[in-house]
Amino acid sequence: MDLRFTDEQEMMRKMVRDFAQKEVAPRIESMENEEFPTEIIKRMGELGLMGVPVSEEQGGAGMDYTSYIIAINELSKVSATLGVILSVHTSVGTFPILKFGTKEQVDHYVPKLASGEYLGAFCLTEPGAGSDAGSLKTKAKKEGDHYIINGSKVFITNGEYADTFIVFANTNPEQGNKGITAFIVEKGTPGLEIGKSEKKMGLHGSSTVSLNFDSMKVSESQRLGEEGEGFKIALANLNIGRIGIAAQALGIAEAALDAATGYAKEREQFGKPIAKNQGVSFKLADMATAVEGAKLLVYNAASKYQAGLDTSKEASMAKKYASTTAVNAAIEAVQVFGGYGYTEDYPVERYFRDAKITQIYEGTNEIQNVVISRQLLK
Ligand code: CAA
Secondary structure, three states: OOOOHHHHHHHHHHHHHHHHHHHHHHHHHHHHOOOOHHHHHHHHOOOOOOHHHOOOOOOOEEEHHHHEEEEHHHHHHHHHHHHHHHHHHHHHOOHHHHHHHHHHEEEEEEEHHHOOOOEEEEEEOOOOOOOOHOOOOOOOEEEEEEEEEEEEEEEEOOOOOOOOEEEEEEEOOOOOHHHHHOOOOOOOOOOOOEEEEEEOOOOOOOOOOEEEEEEEEEEEEHHEEEEEEEHHHHHHHHHHHHHHHHHHHHHHHHHHHHHHHHHHHOEOOOOOOOOHHHHHHHHHHHHHHHHHHHHHHHHHHHHHHHHHOOOHHHHHHHHHHHHHHHHHHHHHHHHHHHHHHHHOOOOOHHHHHHHHHHHHOOOOOOOOOOOOHHHHHO
């Protein structure tokens, strides 16, 4: 297996790195103050970042999945908030339409999403259906040429600012998860109510809201795929979604390692840089080894996805390992910084807060273990 990147992929990395350092880094503080980065997202659209793996004819950048994962990885080194906005928008906000939509749906929505004119959201989780997503209670009842949808969703990333929502509702509750159907719902649809905005430990610039559907009327033409296909649409797109979150976690881990290494070389105690102590240098060695392992898993999963192979196991492995690497690297980075690491003067406390959610969303790491072990044992 050759894990070297192509010239095109390296160009993507350099472009995103420059953009993140010049245009995103100065906005970290405003995002930490819970300002949604609308202007940056607009710029990302201009740079082709909101539809990296979408073809040029469909309004995207026409690049491969690895380039897309590189974009999330690089962006997340500077801002994990933008990493999740981009990953959710693309993997689970755009791809369900691209892969399962009718020609009319693809032609209408994908160019708008891929160019960044529209922002996408994915609405699966409910108050009583998190890990057990198949037990969702939102109902869609067919009436003539439309559906009436009632129910509620929680933890919807991008929710307050999204233009399109991929909504999962059950059209045939007796069939359990085989009754779940997907719909494309537009912002402003009567009956779509944006609810409470969550106050989160980290990712302060990202929007996380609950949604309520109060007799929301959705035309049959907005149904995505056939009735009953919804759960498969959700899980299939969570595969690339999980690789995206793994790349976000990898970016946080790399940023933590870089910060800790730089600080350990500069900070002097007992008359020498603290990096000269094995207690510190071995921490860096452990962090670097885990980061390298996470990188291999993330890009292995991305290249298999690119090749059209079943990547549910690889995506889960990448997310599980990269997210735990991010949490551990952030904890150790704070430790290397000592008292300063606990202050907002240095970014490591932000990495610490941002890292934790990567072990939870798009399937907890316990659920990733379910996916991995089922594949092993089938
Ligand atoms: N890819 C493709 N198909 C898959 C799949 C995958 N990763 N996992 C399962 N499927 C298929 C199964 O093969 C099965 O198909 P058949 O009926 O033909 O056999 C079907 O989907 C149903 O699967 P299960 O019978 O295994 O369903 P289950 O109810 O036992 O649940 C689960 C399986 C893996 C636990 C699943 O419920 C799950 O992944 N839960 C976690 C939910 C999740 O990740 N939520 C994330 C919310 S989105 C989010 O967080 C976004 C954000 O804002 C950041």
